[in-house]
Amino acid sequence: xxxMKEVILEYVIEEYCDEENDDVTFETPLISGGIVDSFSxxxxxxFLENKYKISIPDADASPENFDTVTKIEVLVKRFQ
Amino acid sequence: xxxxxxxxxxxxxxxxxxxxxxLFKQERYIHSSQDAEIEVEFPAGxxxxxxxxxxxxxxxxxxxxxxxxxxxxxxxxxxxxxxxSVRFICGTQDIHRELEKKVSEFLGTEDTILxxxxxxxxxxxxxxxxxxxxxxxxxxxxxxxxxxxxxLCAAQHDTFKHSDxxxxxxxxxxxxxxxxxxxxxDGVYSMDGDTAKLDEMVALxxxxxxxxxxxxxxxxxxxxxxGRGTHEKCGVVGKIDIITTTFGxxxxxxxxxxxxGRKEIVEMCRQKARPYLFxxxxxxxxxxxxxxxxxxxxxxxxxxxxxxxxxxxWREGLTKAGFVLKDGDTPIVPVMLFNAKLAQDVSRDxxxxxxxxxxFFFPVVPQGAARIRTxxxxxxxxxxxxxxxDAFIKVGKKYDILGKTKQEIIEKYGS
Ligand SMILES: Cc1ncc(COP(=O)(O)O)c(C=O)c1O
Numbered sequence: 001x002x003x004m005k006e007v008i009l010e011y012v013i014e015e016y017c018d019e020e021n022d023d024v025t026f027e028t029p030l031i032s033g034g035i036v037d038s039f040s041x042x043x044x045x046x047f048l049e050n051k052y053k054i055s056i057p058d059a060d061a062s063p064e065n066f067d068t069v070t071k072i073e074v075l076v077k078r079f080q
Numbered sequence: 081x082x083x084x085x086x087x088x089x090x091x092x093x094x095x096x097x098x099x100x101x102x103l104f105k106q107e108r109y110i111h112s113s114q115d116a117e118i119e120v121e122f123p124a125g126x127x128x129x130x131x132x133x134x135x136x137x138x139x140x141x142x143x144x145x146x147x148x149x150x151x152x153x154x155x156x157x158x159x160x161x162x163x164x165s166v167r168f169i170c171g172t173q174d175i176h177r178e179l180e181k182k183v184s185e186f187l188g189t190e191d192t193i194l195x196x197x198x199x200x201x202x203x204x205x206x207x208x209x210x211x212x213x214x215x216x217x218x219x220x221x222x223x224x225x226x227x228x229x230x231x232l233c234a235a236q237h238d239t240f241k242h243s244d245x246x247x248x249x250x251x252x253x254x255x256x257x258x259x260x261x262x263x264x265x266d267g268v269y270s271m272d273g274d275t276a277k278l279d280e281m282v283a284l285x286x287x288x289x290x291x292x293x294x295x296x297x298x299x300x301x302x303x304x305x306x307g308r309g310t311h312e313k314c315g316v317v318g319k320i321d322i323i324t325t326t327f328g329x330x331x332x333x334x335x336x337x338x339x340x341g342r343k344e345i346v347e348m349c350r351q352k353a354r355p356y357l358f359x360x361x362x363x364x365x366x367x368x369x370x371x372x373x374x375x376x377x378x379x380x381x382x383x384x385x386x387x388x389x390x391x392x393x394w395r396e397g398l399t400k401a402g403f404v405l406k407d408g409d410t411p412i413v414p415v416m417l418f419n420a421k422l423a424q425d426v427s428r429d430x431x432x433x434x435x436x437x438x439x440f441f442f443p444v445v446p447q448g449a450a451r452i453r454t455x456x457x458x459x460x461x462x463x464x465x466x467x468x469x470d471a472f473i474k475v476g477k478k479y480d481i482l483g484k485t486k487q488e489i490i491e492k493y494g495s
Contacts, residue, residue, distance in 0.1 A: 042237055
């Protein structure tokens with residue numbers, strides 16, 4: 001099975017980064033670090049829901065839960 | 081007393097936090113009218129100093145133009161000072177509708193509705209025309225007022241990388257199931273001075289049946305051959321569904337804004353946009369001034385042509401001197417310094433030399449992208465720009481950044 005963290009990280013880099021800021025790791029703060037703004041989070045949520053066939057309630061799609069790839073993995077596993 | 085010490089302390093602590101982070105904004109008092117040269121009291125309490133202004137949005141130099149002032153006086157005399165009412169009760173004069181028609185003619189649109197400001201236009205338009213069945217797809221660098229407008233709207237929201245058309249197309253495909261899709265961007269981006277690829281965006285919106293929205297606040301009056309805006313420059317006049325713009329920058333610089341575009345969309349704003357319904361519109365004196373601005377610009381392209389020549393002189397001068405600029409051809413010319421403290425130091429030294437130009441740094445621009453944003457005006461004469469250029473070169477030499485690359489400047493000062 002694919003490593004979930006790797007998959008999420010790859011999507012984050014592809015979707016949110018350019019040459020200037022592509023040194024993102026599992027622990028890089030995405031939202032509080034200004035890489036992903038709260039609006040752009042929507043596409044990440046949609047990606048996770050489609051990819052892992054889950055539904056993340058809006059209340060759980062908080063900036064805190066989405067702040068690092070590691071936290072996102074925890075969130076996804078909670079709804080699998 | 082309800083405003084307790086505890087409440088006070090909460091605010092005092094927040095303000096201190098802003099100060100400690102070096103983000104505390106301070107006003108500088110100008111003792112003259114807005115012009116190429118202004119008198120600035122800085123620091124507060126000191127005697128006003130006459131300086132050349134290279135940071136106003138006064139692109140066409142119309143903020144204090146004698147014909148505009150005269151027209152405003154006449155408006156004041158014939159239509160009075162205030163309306164004391166919102167538009168749909170008893171706050172609409174003949175000149176408000178006349179201005180709406182003139183703006184439509186100028187921008188090449190079907191209809192126009194005035195708003196108290198472009199901030200209000202952007203705050204009101206999305207909520208008025210979209211529902212939760214729809215999606216807004218915005219460029220990641222759109223202006224703060226658009227972001228606020230999108231926040232007030234129930235439609236879903238997604239973003240695309242700045243000016244990345246392939247990414248935009250992916251998003252249009254991703255949201256194919258929505259009732260309405262609106263693609264949202266600025267015509268000219270105010271921090272970098274780059275121009276949206278409106279021709280490509282029109283093609284994508286036609287391919288995927290999407291509505292196209294453009295904020296033309298930093299373009300109306302001077303971008304394009306006759307100054308109609310980015311849509312003129314990109315050859316897509318008549319193809320933009322929603323244009324918002326301001327009268328607070330090139331078009332006289334006082335205040336006011338509008339939504340201009342498809343008839344039905346403008347009518348929806350008239351029925352439902354809250355800043356239109358619940359706030360007084362532009363005062364008669366300002367309406368009269370803007371009418372004269374449009375009259376001046378419709379008669380001759382002299383001012384935008386002069387602005388173009390001035391911009392060319394300024395960009396070439398700075399480039400030849402060895403500064404790192406953001407690429408582009410608009411009158412917004414960012415001089416890149418990368419380091420926030422360096423930007424502040426350069427700004428202060430320029431002021432000492434009689435040049436007023438402000439440093440921008442995080443969070444207004446990304447971390448490591450600090451700059452002095454210069455803005456050129458048709459109100460500048462070449463001697464103003466020569467003097468400003470001399471000052472920039474002096475300061476550039478002092479900090480030893482002339483001819484240095486981005487990497488070299490960052491190595492020296494940090495990012
Ligand atoms: C792109 C953009 N849109 C809207 C506005 C707001 O304009 P106004 O002053 O009319 O509210 C500004 C002004 O800063 C702007 O730069």
